[in-house]
Amino acid sequence: MRGGASPTGASWRGVRRRRRLFSFRGVASLLLPIMAALCLVAPAIAAERPLAPLDVTSPRATLRSFLDAARHVEAAFVAYRAAPDHEKLRAFDRRVARTARLFDTGALPHAVREEVAAAAVGFLYDILLRLPPEDLSLALDAPQEGDPPIQWRIPNTEIAITRIAEGEQAGSWLFSPRTVARLPAFHAAIIHLPLQQPSAVENWHLAQSNLSGPFFYGEAIDRLPAWMRQARVLDTPLWKLVLTVTLWVGAALLLLIWLQVVGRSTARATTPIRALARLSAPVLLAVLAIGVRRFVLLEISLSGGAFAQAERAISLMVVYVAWSWAAWLVIIGLVETVASLSLSRDQAYHANLARFIGKVLALASASFVFVLGLNEVGVPALGLLAGLGFGGFAIALAGKSTLENLFSGLTLFADKPFRVGDYIHYGEGAGVVENVGPRSSRLRGLDGTLTAVPNTELVTARITNYTARTKCLFLHTLGLRYGAAPEQLERLLEGIHATLARHPMVEDATGMPRVRLTGFGDSAIEVEARAHVLTTDYATFLAVQQELLFEIMRCVADTGLRLATRTQTVLIGRDRGDEAGRRDDDDTPRPG
Template structure:
């Protein structure tokens, strides 16, 4: 395997460079960044040679491709040097270095320098110049100096000296934009009154919302080189020192600092809310919907459908804003201390306003009002025929509903005619069609699901039960789901949309909960038949799953019906103590069940001694353990009590102890006793069902009526019936040994002999004593233990079961 891997890696090493040379293409527009700045760079590749420019800094680069690398030289207003770029495997980004190790990274972008920036620079009037500057600054973003380089033709830097590098000009431009961005003004209101063609400079006072501060902005007329169009107007950039002083005054209302680039996400002003709303609508395709929905007051919409309905109303509002004219954010107040509502648009059918509301932590956030959201659809209908303004700025296309509506509009304008409840004709037709399709489709889907899950057959004697538990609930769930999808897709008015959504959602919560509850039982039955899961885990998981289904269905229903259950849940924190005390035994049993699952001292089917009870574990539940006793009765033991009992799991024994003390008559001679001990030890070694270690037979001592021998051995089985059979066999052989020795088993009783006692067998006694004398004379007396050689020779020599036993066949052996 290692050699194959090495060969494979070597093959990749040989193939990769050629593949990289064939596939890599540096041609395109790259959005690049370095420490403290960046630039939009346009690269063109010719073979292995690459040239490019980044006009924001009057920059030029030249390089040559070597594998995945592009190396060469750069030169701009700041100086010149060498660089190394390495393209990523997906050819969408690169990593680079220049200078003394400074980083330079880039990503492919769809920016078209000519159309996206230069085409917007309108210098025909002061207000157009300021609008072009602000729009470019808004696109650049705080701190993105590279994009601001595009607007340098709009600016007059003469107040800061003649010899300025592009970098210095961009820094001054960024500083000036930060000032303008702190102000609130309407572009239309900047139009000069009267003829200013003879003027060289034109100054307007721009104010800051929430303060008495104003800032003068000066425009300077220059020769545009076209007599028909008149002069071009540039913004005059004040000296740097004056701008910094002004910026310090203007940021006092924001705590003395320039708000960071993500401060608007806190929704602290009408401007921040409008900006966040538009930005996050553009990003909604990437699932960044939470903050987008937070910009709108959706409190009048049921919680269960709030996200879907809020997204739809948000799109209506976006369409309205594009028809009004997408606003510059500088035209909207950003005063964080403002408390009065901000009205952005008024119409006889509704309005667009942003109002403050208080958060739980006491801070203020601004949202589009509930009235605005209620009127969003009516506003869209009223403005629908208004041509779009600024549509080319869209980063996201309309959703499926609006695309569908546009197609309907293209078919016939009369299909958009409103009927009762504000529903358009095409929506009634589409909704009716959806519902008519839902019935047969629900039946077909249910039939397929029933076949796959084997929920019901015509021959099933429990078919009625299956129909009630699964078939009809599935049909209703499919029909409700199809209906809910239709309602979400058709963009119906709230007066129709919300009742239908609530109706279908209630069906899904109730019937879906019933269906899920029965499916839990179905899964439990499936696992129980196959016995593939731990019985304790299955029981606990089933109970917890059922409880979760019930709670989930109730909470979902509460969401649909707008029942304020949050307060009830919070109250459980206080009432939880009382509930815990009242249900203490139930909780103890639940915890006991979890402990049994974690510890697993027993399992279903184990034969156990539990306290004073002996029997087989039949079931382990969430509350109790069921044990079937030897009397065939069921004993139920609560989990909390069960885990505190002494539990002896007899099933898990690997062997069973055979321990017995036998007493021989006091007339037994020492040599007889030695012979008996020897024969018993030989018996234990020869027996194949007895473990050789640590089996033993020992002279234990002198009892009241006998000399005692203790037998200690383990039987190789964990089955009690087999153990009894082995024990029986050993005891019968012990009787033979005792009889052969000539002695007898002692009894703790008083015997009155009416006849003469025959005593012990003298012949057997002599024979036993003779054998012991021979062993002693031959230094083979097996005390205290048999020798190692003898133990090996004697091991497993007895037939067990004995010859002629019917048990031989069950052990797979032939009768001897």
């Protein structure tokens, strides 16, 4: 047995040898691809230091930093595509944002810098993946002799990296603003060429713009019609554009519905409650804008295109409009709440002054916030305001009347010729003052019409304030028929004086009331009755005046006199001397 090999043992050893060989080959066949993948990915993962600053000390260092950062972006994209979730999407966005720091976007508006820089990452990575290897190798490995120039280009391209001269990034080498602006054109010119470097994605710009959040990723997008998935508008997939616009329209409709609800539910509410309810509208607008923007960012994932930049700017501007609106309502609400507590006449005056100043402050605050928003989205409103020069002088001249009315309103409050609620007469108009605003004052006429009078007109006009009087003047002239005896006139004067003096609303003062025979008119003997009625209310004065006039009529009747009617006698005659003269001068022959 020892000298010979047992067939059974040999067979068993052969089987074990084949099993070992099979197991080795099987394990090797499984491990080799994994090890190869790890060899490709492990260096990038090992080399990633999220907190380490990017090397921008030289043009080549910046280019090398971009390629390293782009590989991390690629690894994050592959991980998200394999198992989509929000954490992986945020990791991908963080890597894109880190890579985007290598682009000089300082000249762009704050609102679109992130969008433009994120799109530039995809554009530039696509371009570099298609450059000939020798050009890229020359750009990375060629020795640098002496100090680099202010601007450095990748060989055989117009892609420039420039040195930042001032600011927080002074001394850093970044891809130039001109390069950032021209990357879409460079990308369009080279994207048809085959890849020269291995990459998990053939077209990174297209992959970025088609990327969506976990909610829409996969089957949700596959259910859409092919034309909606493939069509692009403003460098954005059509389905993303339609969904984004739908969200904003829905937010606008929700805000309009809320405004209707607030208006109806607070119609009879107190001033503080109404002010708080109105303030909810801009708060809701800000919440809706932030919510829509958040959903667009996390689920729709707009990236880079013109529509994405416009949506970002609009969403930011809507938030600033909401805060501007809120600033206006807060100031107006506080002023109206304080004004609603005013009871006395002096308090009412100060309340209206507070309203006036509050409107000016509210307008200034709202305008300031709105201008900040315009500045954020790229409209240099602050710079325009600061450097208008001659244009500012022209605008000031154009707004001369507005400024005049504003200062005239302040003059009216300082001079106090009238207050809200006073009945005044100015120029050719009259009415009850209902409001004094920054531009005009509103007066309610006796016929119920409302007239807006510019403040400058009131400042320069002669104003009679009937409400400010302490008493009302009763002044009437009686016309008596000629033929009255002096004794009758004396009794009438005494009777009218007694009637006026005993009325409780008539002032009893030195020389008042006064009844005098004042003259002989063309058709009547004139008697004047003058007295002061102790009231400032015009309706009360009219009632007292009516009583006194009836009593005067009775006095006239008791003395046997009669009131005269105004008459005029016209005598029509012919001057015979003139007629005879005309006859003598007439040489016309007469018959017979």
